Amino acid sequence: MTRDLAAFCDYLKTHGLKLTASRRLVVEKLAGTHGHISADDLLDLLRRDKTPVSKATVYRTLSILEESGLFDGHDFGSGRKLYEPVVGRAHHDHLYCINCGRVIEFEEPRIERLQQEVVTHHQFTPVYHSHKIFGYCADCRDKTAPQKGGDHV
Ligand SMILES: [Zn+2]
Ligand SMILES: [Zn+2]
Numbered sequence: 001m002t003r004d005l006a007a008f009c010d011y012l013k014t015h016g017l018k019l020t021a022s023r024r025l026v027v028e029k030l031a032g033t034h035g036h037i038s039a040d041d042l043l044d045l046l047r048r049d050k051t052p053v054s055k056a057t058v059y060r061t062l063s064i065l066e067e068s069g070l071f072d073g074h075d076f077g078s079g080r081k082l083y084e085p086v087v088g089r090a091h092h093d094h095l096y097c098i099n100c101g102r103v104i105e106f107e108e109p110r111i112e113r114l115q116q117e118v119v120t121h122h123q124f125t126p127v128y129h130s131h132k133i134f135g136y137c138a139d140c141r142d143k144t145a146p147q148k149g150g151d152h153v
Helices: 003-014 021-031 039-048 055-068 109-121 138-144
Strands: 071-075 081-085 093-097 103-106 132-135
Touching: 003 021, 003 055, 021 039, 021 055, 021 081, 039 055, 039 081, 055 071, 055 081
Parallel strands: 093 132
Antiparallel strands: 071 081, 093 103
């Protein structure tokens, strides 16, 4: 049993929920991805494996996982959440390509430090933060950004 699955099992037990065969399949599949996957993409992966898991089960399991704090569901707009494991991972923030949906992770101690200064200044107790930058990745920038005209640079 993987660490994610074991932790999920514990969470279900303490909340009076059952680890059904299909919930187990969802968690195992999710743990095998590298994160930043949407419910629909996860459903596609399961269907490709000819795994009989309903859409409702995938959505429900993901929401339990998010409530449990084992996985983060990042909302990158248009109601599409991308899930990634939290346990055993260092804090990081995200760059999101609004053209191809690519997610790039970054960790910048200077930004973290500045954020800490801001909350201290406001005597604010932070619980979590999520820093997202939306734009175009290097591949998409060349395809979508308006070309700089030589005369107008
Ligand atoms: Zn892109
Ligand atoms: Zn991430």
